[in-house]
Amino acid sequence: MEADEFWNHLTDGKIEFLRHTIKPLFRTISQVNFKTMRFEKDALELSLAHLSEETEKFDTLKENIVTVVSELPLSVNVVSKHEDYIRSVLSNAFWTEMEDDDFDQLAGTIGPLMKYREQSTKPEDPAKLNLADVVKTKEMVEFGPQHEAVSISKYREMVEAKIADLTQRNPILQKLKSGGHISEEEARQLAATLYEENPHITESLLRKVYKHQKAHFIQFIKHILGIEILESFDEEVSKAVQQFIQSHTYLSSRQIEFLNLLKNYIIDRGKIEKRDLVNAPFTVIHPKGIRGVFSPQEIKEILAITEKFAA
Numbered sequence: 202m203e204a205d206e207f208w209n210h211l212t213d214g215k216i217e218f219l220r221h222t223i224k225p226l227f228r229t230i231s232q233v234n235f236k237t238m239r240f241e242k243d244a245l246e247l248s249l250a251h252l253s254e255e256t257e258k259f260d261t262l263k264e265n266i267v268t269v270v271s272e273l274p275l276s277v278n279v280v281s282k283h284e285d286y287i288r289s290v291l292s293n294a295f296w297t298e299m300e301d302d303d304f305d306q307l308a309g310t311i312g313p314l315m316k317y318r319e320q321s322t323k324p325e326d327p328a329k330l331n332l333a334d335v336v337k338t339k340e341m342v343e344f345g346p347q348h349e350a351v352s353i354s355k356y357r358e359m360v361e362a363k364i365a366d367l368t369q370r371n372p373i374l375q376k377l378k379s380g381g382h383i384s385e386e387e388a389r390q391l392a393a394t395l396y397e398e399n400p401h402i403t404e405s406l407l408r409k410v411y412k413h414q415k416a417h418f419i420q421f422i423k424h425i426l427g428i429e430i431l432e433s434f435d436e437e438v439s440k441a442v443q444q445f446i447q448s449h450t451y452l453s454s455r456q457i458e459f460l461n462l463l464k465n466y467i468i469d470r471g472k473i474e475k476r477d478l479v480n481a482p483f484t485v486i487h488p489k490g491i492r493g494v495f496s497p498q499e500i501k502e503i504l505a506i507t508e509k510f511a512a
Contacts, residue, residue: 236315239485240269241308248304263296265482268469270311272318280317286310291341294348342409345401357410359400364425367394377419378426388419414471438467441506449499459486459494463503473507 207215243266250259270290275281289295290311342356343349351359368374373391376383383391395402407421408414413434416424423429442464446452452460462482467473477483479490487493491500 236318237312240312240315244304244308251299267291269318273314274317277317280314283310292348293343342406344406353410356400360402361425363400377422392418435468438464445506455486456494467510473510475504
């Protein structure tokens with residue numbers, strides 16, 4: 202029987218068929234892990250965007266996948282078995298060399314691990330905690346033409362050591378340290394000098410390791426030299442979100458989860474736009490994004506917060 206014909210002419214007999222024959226079948230999917238299904242769906246959309254050369258969509262989906270993969274706990278032995286592959290997914294080199302078969306491998310390898318992401322219940326397999334791995338998962342940064350990778354804390358040490366060393370002989374750094382003003386041309390010369398030498402310092406890397414997505418190159422240099430302290434972007438965003446939570450004591454756990462995701466999204470990207478709130482990763486919490494989680498009045502209040510950090 203055709204599907205349209207079945208639904209267009211429902212009878213008591215068909216309803217009984219649905220109730221007694223079809224309904225019990227839904228129990229068979231009760232053990233399906235929907236985080237896995239969601240990841241596999243995202244991987245498929247990513248492959249389609251790659252195939253159709255939709256660059257902007259591909260980059261957005263890629264960022265979301267990198268974010269969720271970075272949240273896999275290497276402290277769980279089942280996850281740690283795939284540590285090398287996970288770290289490769291988090292690298293830029295992985296995405297520059299992607300081919301069609303790689304998307305299938307991504308879904309097949311990472312998908313089943315999604316049930317361990319930010320888990321709140323005991324995993325199905327025995328979990329052996331390796332506490333040395335707990336702080337490693339997301340704390341990696343790549344730099345230089347060879348895509349060398351080290352922890353964020355290690356890279357920050359390398360940056361500060363390099364600038365301390367160069368300050369002894371670089372006139373532009375010396376000028377900055379003494380409180381002098383430098384021109385745009387001098388700023389460009391300094392940026393070129395710092396990129397040419399290991400650890401190949403760039404503005405984007407400084408934004409990542411110092412967790413401040415809006416500061417500019419010279420601001421970071423002044424901060425490192427100790428002459429102009431940057432206010433923490435992370436703290437600014439966290440404070441704004443926390444104030445909203447504290448002023449709305451009735452919030453549900455799902456609403457708080459959405460707000461925490463919002464906070465992390467802004468901190469990671471350094472910006473947010475209104476349309477982002479109805480797209481991934483917010484649609485993971487509700488298919489309609491913010492519209493399915495908050496009331497119109499609450500949305501207005503949240504938008505007032507996001508406008509402070511808009512692009």
